[in-house]
Amino acid sequence: MQSILQNTTGLGPKPVQPDNLNGRVAVVVGGAFGIGFEISRALANAGCRVIMVNRKEEQGTDARETIKSESPDASVEWRECDMGHLAQVRDVFSQLRESLDRLDFLVLCAGINTNEFGLDADGIDRHFGVNFLGQFYVVNQLWPVLRKTSKMPGTPAPRVVFESSEMHRTAPNNVHFASLEEINDSSIGPTELYGRTKLAMILFAKYGLAGKVIKENQDNIYAMSVHPGAVNTAMQQQWKDAYPGLTGKLLTWAMLAFGRDVKQGSYSALWALTDPKIEEQNMNGFYFSDPDQPGKESAQASDEKLGSALWDLAHRIVKDKLGEQALVDWKSCA
Structure with a gap:
C-alpha cells in the first residue's frame, strides 16, 4: 500500500540509492533475504x-544470482x-575478521x-538469541577490523547499523536484563519477546557501542539503530504462528495490506550507512524512524542503566556458553 502511495502521490519514506562505493566492504547479517537483501543489493x-x-x-544462492x-x-x-548458535557465530566471524583487510559497513x-x-x-x-545476542557477538568479533578501517587515511568512518x-x-514493562532466567521466561507473550529484542538493539547501539566502546576508545566509528517501517516480507506470516486462529490471520493481513514494500524498508538503513550528515552532525548512537x-525512543530505550545491564548480561551469557576467552577485547585492532 505505501509503495503505491509513493508512486502516485510521492508520500512515503525518502528513497535512498547510494552510489560510488567502490573499494568499500560491507557485511550484512541477514543480507540474503527481505530487507537485508535490499540493503545488500543497493550496496553491491x-x-x-x-x-x-x-x-x-x-x-544466499538466489540473492547472489539476482x-x-x-x-x-x-x-x-x-x-x-x-x-x-554462538559457537557457529564465533567460527564464521572470526574467520571473516582474519580474512578482511577492511570493513566499512556492518548491518x-x-x-x-x-x-x-x-x-x-x-x-x-x-528471539533474544537470534535478534540480539548472536548479532551482539558478530559486532564483537568484527570490531578489530572496523577499528583498523577507521584508522586508514582518507577513509570515511565505518558504520554499524x-x-x-x-x-x-x-517490550515488557518489567524488563531488567538482569539474568538469563529473566530472558527465558516462557510466560512472556510473542509481541513482548520481539519488542524486547528491538529495545536491546537500540540500547546496545546507544549505550554499549557509542556510549562505552567508541567513547572510551575514541574510535572514529558510528553505531546506530533504525526502524524500517512495517514491511511486506514473508516474516509477516509469523503472526499466524504467534497468534493461532483469526487474530494471527488478521494481523498478517493488516501488515501485508498497509505495509511498505521491501525496498522502502531498506531506506532507513541505507541512509544511516551512507549519508554524510551522520558524521557532520556526530549522530552517534542515534535511533532513526525514517x-x-x-x-x-521509549523511556526504556533512553535508560542508560538498562543499557549497562544489557551490556553486562550479554558479556556474561557469551562467556558462560563459550568460555572466558570467547570475547574479543573491544580495544584490539586487526
Whole structure:
C-alpha cells in the first residue's frame, strides 16, 4: 500500500540509492533475504563488496544470482551462519575478521519476527538469541577490523547499523536484563519477546557501542539503530504462528495490506550507512524512524542503566556458553 502511495502521490519514506562505493566492504547479517537483501543489493550495485550472511543456503544462492544478473561485475559473497548458535557465530566471524583487510559497513538485520517462545541451540530464548545476542557477538568479533578501517587515511568512518523497530515500545514493562532466567521466561507473550529484542538493539547501539566502546576508545566509528517501517516480507506470516486462529490471520493481513514494500524498508538503513550528515552532525548512537528522521525512543530505550545491564548480561551469557576467552577485547585492532 505505501509503495503505491509513493508512486502516485510521492508520500512515503525518502528513497535512498547510494552510489560510488567502490573499494568499500560491507557485511550484512541477514543480507540474503527481505530487507537485508535490499540493503545488500543497493550496496553491491553501488560498487561495494558485499558479504551476505544467512542461515539458509538457497537464500544466499538466489540473492547472489539476482544481484549478479543486475550488475555482472558486482562483488557479492555469501556465508552460512545461524545467529542462534554462538559457537557457529564465533567460527564464521572470526574467520571473516582474519580474512578482511577492511570493513566499512556492518548491518545487523537477521531476525525472528513476533512468534511463540522457544529456545535456540544455546538454550536461550530464540528471539533474544537470534535478534540480539548472536548479532551482539558478530559486532564483537568484527570490531578489530572496523577499528583498523577507521584508522586508514582518507577513509570515511565505518558504520554499524541495527535493524530495530518501533516495536521496541512493546517490550515488557518489567524488563531488567538482569539474568538469563529473566530472558527465558516462557510466560512472556510473542509481541513482548520481539519488542524486547528491538529495545536491546537500540540500547546496545546507544549505550554499549557509542556510549562505552567508541567513547572510551575514541574510535572514529558510528553505531546506530533504525526502524524500517512495517514491511511486506514473508516474516509477516509469523503472526499466524504467534497468534493461532483469526487474530494471527488478521494481523498478517493488516501488515501485508498497509505495509511498505521491501525496498522502502531498506531506506532507513541505507541512509544511516551512507549519508554524510551522520558524521557532520556526530549522530552517534542515534535511533532513526525514517531516513533523516531521528526517532522518539521509549523511556526504556533512553535508560542508560538498562543499557549497562544489557551490556553486562550479554558479556556474561557469551562467556558462560563459550568460555572466558570467547570475547574479543573491544580495544584490539586487526
